[in-house]
Amino acid sequence: MAGDKIHIDVLTLDSVQCAACGYMMESIAALPDDVQEMIEYKEWSIKNKEGIGKFLELKGKVLPTICIERDLVFPSIIPQYEELIDEMAKRAPNEAMSKRIQSLRDKGFQFDKIQENLKKAGAGLKTRADS
Amino acid sequence: MAKQLLIDAIRGKKTPSPPWVPYAGVHCAFLIGEPADKMLKDPELLAKGVTFAAKRYHADGIPLVFDLSVEANSVGCDLKWWPDNVPSVTNHPLSDKSVAEAGLKLPTKESGRWPILFEAARLAKPQLEQMDCALMGLFCGPLTLASHLAGVRIFTDVYKNKEKAHDVLKFAGQVGARAAQLYAEMGADIIAIVDPVASQIKDATFKEFVHPYCQDAIKVINDAGLTSSFFICGDATKVLESVAQVGTHGFAIDEQLNLNFVRDIAIKHKVGFGGNLKLTLALSLGLLSPREDAIVSLAAGGTTGYCFAPG
Numbered sequence: 001m002a003g004d005k006i007h008i009d010v011l012t013l014d015s016v017q018c019a020a021c022g023y024m025m026e027s028i029a030a031l032p033d034d035v036q037e038m039i040e041y042k043e044w045s046i047k048n049k050e051g052i053g054k055f056l057e058l059k060g061k062v063l064p065t066i067c068i069e070r071d072l073v074f075p076s077i078i079p080q081y082e083e084l085i086d087e088m089a090k091r092a093p094n095e096a097m098s099k100r101i102q103s104l105r106d107k108g109f110q111f112d113k114i115q116e117n118l119k120k121a122g123a124g125l126k127t128r129a130d131s
Numbered sequence: 132m133a134k135q136l137l138i139d140a141i142r143g144k145k146t147p148s149p150p151w152v153p154y155a156g157v158h159c160a161f162l163i164g165e166p167a168d169k170m171l172k173d174p175e176l177l178a179k180g181v182t183f184a185a186k187r188y189h190a191d192g193i194p195l196v197f198d199l200s201v202e203a204n205s206v207g208c209d210l211k212w213w214p215d216n217v218p219s220v221t222n223h224p225l226s227d228k229s230v231a232e233a234g235l236k237l238p239t240k241e242s243g244r245w246p247i248l249f250e251a252a253r254l255a256k257p258q259l260e261q262m263d264c265a266l267m268g269l270f271c272g273p274l275t276l277a278s279h280l281a282g283v284r285i286f287t288d289v290y291k292n293k294e295k296a297h298d299v300l301k302f303a304g305q306v307g308a309r310a311a312q313l314y315a316e317m318g319a320d321i322i323a324i325v326d327p328v329a330s331q332i333k334d335a336t337f338k339e340f341v342h343p344y345c346q347d348a349i350k351v352i353n354d355a356g357l358t359s360s361f362f363i364c365g366d367a368t369k370v371l372e373s374v375a376q377v378g379t380h381g382f383a384i385d386e387q388l389n390l391n392f393v394r395d396i397a398i399k400h401k402v403g404f405g406g407n408l409k410l411t412l413a414l415s416l417g418l419l420s421p422r423e424d425a426i427v428s429l430a431a432g433g434t435t436g437y438c439f440a441p442g
Contacts, residue, residue: 013411016216019199019275019327020365026283047415062366062387064331076366078331080287109284111226115211124219 006088006097008041009067011051011060015043016124023078024064029117030109031084036117038097039088043123050126081109134265134320137191138358141321141381141403143436149429152267152405152440155184156197157217162187166214171198174247178254185264191438192265192321195252195314199271199325202306203279205243206235223282229295230302235280237309245313252317265321268314269362272326273344276303289336296340304344311348315355322352324379327364337370342377349378360405368392375400385442386410390431397436404432407442414441 008028012021021043028041044054046063054060058067066074066084069091073079079087085105092098118124137150157167159180170176177196185193198217204210210218224233240249252266259266277285277299288296307324314322329341345361352359359379366387367374374382375396381403384393390407397404406428408414413424429439 014216016213016219018364019278020331022219023278023283023286023328023331027286030283046411052416064365076331077333078283078286078328080290081284082287082291109226109282109287111223111282111284114282115221124213124216 004093004097005040006038006092006101007069008039008088009054009058009070010041010043010121011055011058011063011065011067012043012045013063014045014047014124015118018064020076020078021045021064024066024074025118025121025123026114027079027081027084027109028066029114029121029123030111032104032107032110033113034104034107035085035088035101036113038092038101041121043121043126045126048126132185132189132263133191134263137265137438138321140436140438141358141360141405143381143397143401143403145435146437147434149432149434149437149439150191151189152192152438153184153188153190154194154197154441155181155188155190156194157215159184161215167216168212168214168218171196171218171244172247174250174254177247177251178258181251181255182258182262185259185262190262190264192267193259194267194269194323195248195255195317195319197269197325199275199327200279201244201248202238202271202276202310205238205245206280206306207233208279220279223280225281225299226284229298235302237305238313239309240313240316249313249317252319256318266319268311268317268319268322269325270307270310270314270322270348272324272329272341272361273300273303273307274332274341275326275328276306277340278328286332289332289340300340300344304347307345308347308351311351315351315357319357321358321360322348323360323362323383324348324377325362327362329374330363330365330367330370332370334370334373337373342373345377345379352379360403371396372400375402381405381436381438383438383440383442386412388442390428394431394433394437401436403436403438405438405440406432408440410441
């Protein structure tokens with residue numbers, strides 16, 4: 001159920017064209033499988049109207065920015081793994097999930113499913129004004 | 132068009148008017164009606180696109196490519212190609228290995244896509260010379276290349292595993308110096324280190340991991356008697372003083388910075404600066420009038436060390 005997930009929005013220019021945006025996206029896509037089960041995330045490129053709408057809705061200030069549960073948590077700072085875990089745990093929908101995420105603090109990034117995870121998040125797929 | 136005007140501006144000198152550089156990149160492909168991936172793989176199309184864009188936009192200088200995957204690809208990263216964008220890097224050979232363990236070697240002019248760039252430069256350079264337009268060689272800066280090589284973990288390693296981070300960054304700096312040498316050999320007039328992710332770190336991290344690993348490349352550019360710049364993207368406010376002191380003749384920023392703030396830092400450090408016609412808000416989305424946005428940039432930039440360019 002969507003309510004049982006931690007929601008992450010990544011505000012970008014375009015994760016293909018902009019390396020900073022790309023590695024913001026990768027910081028989420030490279031989270032290990034156990035974390036992936038607990039999160040839902042999406043790239044919002046401001047090259048299209050939907051992305052501009054999300055930028056305004058979340059009151060974005062700079063690009064790229066990682067928002068967790070609608071908070072602007074990492075504006076123009078690509079996070080360390082542990083920082084991401086801590087910020088997600090703070091915003092988990094329940095205590096059990098918060099503890100479960102915290103228990104994965106030493107696990108580290110996982111690189112074998114990045115492309116698959118980026119595709120699920122729509123990374124690079126909506127980066128045209130008409131998309 | 133005026134190549135010397137651009138060189139003077141990047142070197143922080145006063146110019147009669149601000150020179151102009153369109154970072155056309157894969158927009159060159161759009162201009163000649165070709166997909167970006169096809170143009171980037173074909174030296175004749177690349178030369179055609181670059182020279183067409185230079186002429187169309189009356190450029191004082193133009194990059195051969197604006198593609199930060201070239202260096203990574205030439206040392207072993209795979210690419211995903213896009214018809215309307217630059218290629219993206221899809222694997223990170225140093226995500227779980229050191230440079231020695233992965234056996235990575237410095238690129239030569241035969242590595243990866245460098246032969247395509249050499250041939251495109253050979254075709255484009257005389258045409259650009261006729262237009263009095265500088266050929267610019269842009270290569271991937273150390274932190275962005277380290278990200279390509281090691282993945283997003285590099286942003287954790289710079290704090291938690293410094294030995295690993297220095298190993299990757301040192302190699303990235305050596306690759307950058309080699310790229311600068313290759314651009315010098317193909318006749319570039321201006322060579323720029325492009326390190327967009329360097330805005331996404333703390334200033335102390337920039338000083339420890341970016342500044343030192345730019346120095347070999349800057350020496351190559353200086354020794355060749357060419358002009359150097361450092362391009363950074365995003366909200367680079369926290370590192371901008373360090374950018375101005377990295378050792379290049381000038382630097383360039385993107386639309387997220389206030390050009391008055393940028394100008395004052397550049398003048399303080401006696402270096403050139405470039406920007407910041409709003410790529411997204413004006414040129415891409417049309418939410419601002421590009422004409423009025425250009426006037427704002429030109430007014431803020433002035434005529435001391437300023438190069439008008441998209442940001």
